[in-house]
Amino acid sequence: MHDLSVALDAMGGDYGPQVSVPAAKQALNTFPELHILMVGDSAVLEPLLVQHQLQHHSRLRLIHASEVVGMNDKPLVALRSLKDSSMRVALNLVKTGEAKACVSAGNTGALMALSKTILKVLPGIDRPALISALPNLQGGHTYLLDLGANISCDADTLFQFALMGSVMAEEVEGRAFPKIHLLNVGEEEIKGNDQVKQAAQLLSQCQQVNYCGYIEGNDLFSGKADVIVADGFVGNVTLKTCEGLAKLFKQQMISSINHNWFSKLCGWLLKPALKPQLAYMNPDLYNGASLIGLRGIVIKSHGSAQQNAFFNAIGEAIKEIERQVPAQITDKLEAVLLERDC
Amino acid sequence: MHDLSVALDAMGGDYGPQVSVPAAKQALNTFPELHILMVGDSAVLEPLLVQHQLQHHSRLRLIHASEVVGMNDKPLVALRSLKDSSMRVALNLVKTGEAKACVSAGNTGALMALSKTILKVLPGIDRPALISALPNLQGGHTYLLDLGANISCDADTLFQFALMGSVMAEEVEGRAFPKIHLLNVGEEEIKGNDQVKQAAQLLSQCQQVNYCGYIEGNDLFSGKADVIVADGFVGNVTLKTCEGLAKLFKQQMISSINHNWFSKLCGWLLKPALKPQLAYMNPDLYNGASLIGLRGIVIKSHGSAQQNAFFNAIGEAIKEIERQVPAQITDKLEAVLLERDC
Known part of the structure; x- marks a missing residue:
């Protein structure tokens, strides 16, 4: 096992190996310590590895998996029927410790269900x-969670999300005592549904978290919060x-120019000035949502991710391995439980 | 009574009469049929009317109200204590038929509670x-509802929202058989919470509404839907x-230029091309959300609206008076009930 080994579900996402193989090459070239365990159908992957001159790469290993979780498969199908899916095999590599993280662009519901079952919370x-x-x-x-893994949440769950978000902002983003907010329809105490109001109470009683109150949608990008919980x-x-x-703005902009x-001509001349600002807002840069709260690191790439975006998801996995995010969350939780016992 | 008489809660919003008086003048100049009943503290309003040369305007009448609903007042305070608030007096004018619509930039919760009590659903x-x-x-x-009047909604309520949205898109926007969608975390049938799933069932059984399934956040601006319900x-x-x-984009743009x-220089030269597109996205143009489902027309202006935005809210009231929105919703509901009985 290597310290920086990442298992890739090479078959997941809208483009499968067409994206995961070149993205893996880009990552191997960028991160000299990275080892990739590429999981998927070897009959499909081998020719692609040859094409990208990766077949003899010392830091890439191909691991065969005969099945693929479809983008529309129900989580139960992924759990019960597809016993040799690339997603499952990749997650098993994290469980056994052969890989330190798993990256997949596959079906979110299936990834969530398999991660919970294989890695445990x-x-x-x-x-x-x-x-x-x-x-x-x-x-x-600004960290935002949950992005869709849990449709309905009670106050306790929102409280746990806040703790996990706080660890992410502290460890990955390097924020000291990050400012945590709950997303709500207003900033006044009386606003919101019962779950949010109760979560606010739990958070304001907890010394381990820098809870700063409610926040509204228009402050999502203001930088007021380090972490926003919903x-x-x-x-x-x-x-x-x-x-x-973002797409609407881009299209309006292009049609104006x-x-x-x-x-x-003016648009072309303005390009060098606009480029760094627009690049900063490129969603590819932010691809790679973490499925946190597990006994292992799992990164979900956007299903429609292209090479650069998938590469960034691998980069996110590396960051979390280096910062030992699951262990940090465990420590934070222990501190909270200790505080409650006092 | 005049056919196009609108009661203005002149004291509401962050800027009160500083905005409502000049906006009223702009509206009177723009709409020759419009009559304004301006409700608020006459000691405050009279000097402003003089300043804007409106004190003798034949289509403006000042109606004194001694109290104001504060932006942070609880709805119960507005209901029980403030018996002579400008908001209440303006709504009463709609109830008695003296005005055909009420426009207010005041406290949303209070406006909702007072409207329900005074006008009835x-x-x-x-x-x-x-x-x-x-x-x-x-x-x-694309119409979006509900924007915050009802924090939690069951399936029946979402169904009623869809009916009302359908009438708005048909009557105000002129769409034949408008496409109605439910906002959800995915387009597949299995996605979403119980309320949304049940509302989808109710809607797909209803012939009176062109229900077209779930829609995700990224399609909010694509034009796929005429009405989106949440x-x-x-x-x-x-x-x-x-x-x-929108603010983030604007700031990034300005800082690039x-x-x-x-x-x-390039930005200045590009301005004439950018202007119409950017104007189209100016939120002031869309100020004036309707509180629909009432036996009268109530328009909620953004609390921070400036003159142009508040003027647009008055324009929205005029449109709804002309299209007789409450009567159209009643007709639609009757048709649905008839269909159910068949």
């Missing part, structure tokens, strides 16, 4: 959550709304 | 909803997230 955590970092106006990042329904809709709006030859 | 409707139109990539608009928690967070992201003298 951390002590004190009821349900894993999907978390991702979004850019903010302060030039930093149930999976709200978090998922929020994240996808941002994707849709293509208005006539003069505007095209 | 339509037969067959349990709870009013806040609805607004968003621009989409097809160059049209509970008030999700709808509110979604709308406010859009506001926050201000990068150096050359980018400033």
